[in-house]
Every structure is written in structure tokens, then in C-alpha cells.
Amino acid sequence: MIKFSLIVVGTEITQGYxxxxxxxxxxxxxxxxxxxxxxxxxxxxSVALISQSINYLRRYSKILILTGGLxxxxxxxxxxxxxxxxxxxxxxxxxxxxxxxxxxxxxxDNDMFLKQAYLPAGAKAILxxxxxxxxxxxxxxxxxxxxxxxxxxEMKAMLETVIKRIQTKFPRQxxxxxxxxxxxxxxxxxxxxxxxxxxxxYKDLDFTILxxxxxxKLIISLFAADGSYPAxxxxxxxxxxTEVLGEVVxxxxxxxxxxxxxxxxxxxxxxxxxxxSCTGGLLSQKITAVSGSSEYFLGGVVSxxxxxxxxxxxxxxxxxxxxxxxxxxxxxxxxxGARAVSQADLALSITGIAGPGGGTSEKPVGLVFxxxxxxxRTETRRFDFSGSRDAVRCQAAQSALNIIRLYLKKL
Numbered sequence: 475m476i477k478f479s480l481i482v483v484g485t486e487i488t489q490g491y492x493x494x495x496x497x498x499x500x501x502x503x504x505x506x507x508x509x510x511x512x513x514x515x516x517x518x519x520s521v522a523l524i525s526q527s528i529n530y531l532r533r534y535s536k537i538l539i540l541t542g543g544l545x546x547x548x549x550x551x552x553x554x555x556x557x558x559x560x561x562x563x564x565x566x567x568x569x570x571x572x573x574x575x576x577x578x579x580x581x582x583d584n585d586m587f588l589k590q591a592y593l594p595a596g597a598k599a600i601l602x603x604x605x606x607x608x609x610x611x612x613x614x615x616x617x618x619x620x621x622x623x624x625x626x627x628e629m630k631a632m633l634e635t636v637i638k639r640i641q642t643k644f645p646r647q648x649x650x651x652x653x654x655x656x657x658x659x660x661x662x663x664x665x666x667x668x669x670x671x672x673x674x675x676y677k678d679l680d681f682t683i684l685x686x687x688x689x690x691k692l693i694i695s696l697f698a699a700d701g702s703y704p705a706x707x708x709x710x711x712x713x714x715x716t717e718v719l720g721e722v723v724x725x726x727x728x729x730x731x732x733x734x735x736x737x738x739x740x741x742x743x744x745x746x747x748x749x750x751s752c753t754g755g756l757l758s759q760k761i762t763a764v765s766g767s768s769e770y771f772l773g774g775v776v777s778x779x780x781x782x783x784x785x786x787x788x789x790x791x792x793x794x795x796x797x798x799x800x801x802x803x804x805x806x807x808x809x810x811g812a813r814a815v816s817q818a819d820l821a822l823s824i825t826g827i828a829g830p831g832g833g834t835s836e837k838p839v840g841l842v843f844x845x846x847x848x849x850x851r852t853e854t855r856r857f858d859f860s861g862s863r864d865a866v867r868c869q870a871a872q873s874a875l876n877i878i879r880l881y882l883k884k885l
């Protein structure tokens with residue numbers, strides 16, 4: 475298989491101030507097309523370190539992609555590093571200079587901005603659809619070297635051009651086929667245990683488990699060397715896993731849990747309203763991230779204080795006094811009040827302790843109660859989440875979506 479390597483450039487990344495997402499996008503795009511990752515490294519904005527990395531990796535990879543360091547500031551030095559590593563002088567390209575002169579921001583250093591018009595000798599430019607920095611393509615003794623902007627949206631805008639150039643140079647790679655199963659409501663160890671016998675049975679397939687707070691993603695992969703593949707094997711394994719895991723499987727492919735819930739609410743013509751306390755509107759944010767959510771989501775109340783719970787949701791002061799805001803009883807009253815105030819078909823409430831303070835021995839940080847209510851019944855759930863404040867809030871919002879999903883399945 476043809477190997478590729480990636481160099482992520484940026485001191486802000488190596489020092490931990492910014493997160494690298496570009497290498498994930500690039501690696502996935504190349505892997506599914508049959509190319510094999512050799513090395514992925516991150517380097518600071520140093521001409522010496524970038525050029526050393528280029529010269530090391532070009533020994534082992536037919537495809538080398540750098541991302542970052544192509545802008546107009548003093549620390550954007552990727553083009554200089556390419557020049558040094560490959561022994562190619564930087565040349566001013568008149569067509570790029572004309573383009574750059576039209577884009578110079580008011581008050582900018584003109585000479586610094588125009589350095590984006592310089593490319594290593596023999597290189598070709600990828601004109602940017604977003605931003606100002608051109609990408610770079612270099613043929614290097616049978617290899618392809620690319621330099622792409624570090625801003626994710628600018629990099630992604632050039633990705634199609636990069637893939638087409640790679641596939642022209644290296645055609646007929648063994649294409650990777652995949653099936654993706656989305657899971658929520660079971661931990662990674664349990665999922666791994668449940669599907670272990672299936673993994674051992676399908677030795678011709680690759681199985682990957684990617685666990686996160688919002689979901690577990692099971693990826694079943696198969697490389698087809700001759701362009702054909704036994705699709706039945708992938709589908710069969712997918713079906714077997716889905717049957718074994720049962721209701722914790724919420725979808726397939728790229729679909730999110732909020733999309734699944736939204737599709738079901740829309741299909742059933744059910745209107746939803748929510749009342750959130752510890753999640754502070756995060757559940758509403760997730761729901762409304764889906765295009766068209768106004769068809770089924772009426773809105774929500776962030777009832778952070780007890781007074782708001784009483785005034786807007788008609789929670790009984792006596793219940794608050796006896797059981798406390800973080801309790802099953804208050805969650806029930808919040809859900810009932812939310813449905814009454816909105817006239818929604820379905821309402822869900824969340825109340826809990828996100829931390830890091832506020833917990834006690836009886837009600838520790840991470841304790842969350844939820845209630846879901848329609849005109850016929852109300853159900854409650856207790857959760858004991860762990861992790862940081864953000865982690866507790868995220869787990870709570872995602873669990874709330876899953877409660878709605880499972881509730882709708884019973885209708």
C-alpha cells in the first residue's frame with residue numbers, strides 16, 4: 475500500500491493552546507481511499523524542525539501533507555521550510571502577487587502579507603476558496619508533497635483538489651469500505667465484551683471501537699484490493715452486532731443522537747419542550763443544532779434558581795423545601811410544569827449537581843435526576859455521572875436525548 479505522512483505545523487498546537495483536527499480529517503480521507511498512514515507528527519513554527527521532519531518523512535512516504543504555517547505572519551514559515559528541505563528557491567508568482575494585492579487588509583504589513591505569493595521552484599498553487607493563503611503542490615522524485623493552510627475550513631476547502639491529485643498520481647488503491655454503528659447507553663468495556671465473539675468470527679474484517687462522552691462508534695472495515703469486496707460480509711457483521719447490542723444502538727453512519735430524536739419526533743408529529751437546570755441550556759442547544767428542529771421543538775426554560783422553578787414551572791415550594799432542588803420529586807414537577815406552560819405533547823426536565831462544588835455525601839457531584847412526561851405517564855431516571863463540570867453537563871444532555879429516544883420507541 476502507498477504510505478502517507480502528515481506534519482501538523484504550529485507552536486500553538488505543540489504548546490497545547492489549540493487543538494489539532496486537521497490530521498484526523500486528512501487521515502480519514504486518505505485511509506478510506508486505500509492509503510496507509512506511516513507517521514503523523516506535530517512541530518512548532520521552526521524552519522529547522524519543519525525541514526528536518528520533511529526530509530525524514532519523505533524517505534518513507536510517497537505522500538506527505540503539511541498543514542499550517544502558510545499565512546502572512548512572522549511565524550508562518552512552512553514555505554521557507556519546504557524551500558530549505560527540498561533545495562528549491564522561493565519564487566514570486568506574479569499571478570499570486572496580483573491576487574494578494576487585492577486582498578491586503580487595511581493596516582497590514584504589505585511585504586509580510588505578500589510573502590504568500592512566493593512558492594518553491596516548480597511548485598503549483600492551490601487557489602484558496604476561503605482565506606488568503608494558497609496551498610502548495612510539489613512533485614518530488616515520484617512523491618507528492620502538499621502544504622495546506624492550518625485553519626480547518628480553509629484546509630477542508632482544498633481537500634477535494636488534494637484527493638484528486640493523489641488519485642491521479644496513485645490510481646487503483648485498495649479502497650476501504652466501512653459500516654459504522656452508533657451506540658449510547660453502554661460503556662466501552664461492556665460493548666467490547668458483547669461483540670468479542672463476533673470480532674473473532676469475522677477475521678477478514680477490521681473492528682475499531684471509538685469511545686467518547688457523546689457516543690461510542692463501532693467501525694467495521696474491509697480493504698478491497700481488486701476494487702470489489704464482499705458487501706455481504708460487512709452487512710452481516712453489522713446486523714449481528716446490532717442484534718447483540720439491542721436498544722443501545724441508536725443509528726448508523728454519520729447520524730447523531732439529536733438527529734435520530736428529531737426525526738422520530740417529526741415522524742410522530744410530537745412537540746417537545748424542555749426544562750433544564752444543571753445543563754444550562756445545553757440540551758436545547760443540541761436539539762436546535764439540527765436543521766428543521768423548529769418543526770418539533772417548541773423551546774425550553776433554563777430554570778437555574780429555585781424561584782424560577784416556582785414562578786415559571788409551578789414547582790411547589792413545599793416539595794423544594796422537603797426534597798431539595800436535586801431530587802426525583804422536583805424533576806417530576808419541572809416536567810409537568812414545562813408541559814403545562816408550553817402545551818407541548820412531551821416535556822423533559824433535568825436537575826442535578828454539575829460541580830465542582832455543591833455536592834454533599836448524600837447528594838454528590840454528578841448526581842442528576844430527569845423526568846419525561848406526556849399526557850398519560852411520567853417516568854424518572856437517576857444518574858451518577860463522573861468527571862469535570864463540562865463532562866457532567868455533556869453526559870446529562872446526551873442522556874436526556876437518549877431518554878427521549880427510548881421513550882418514543884415505546885409509543
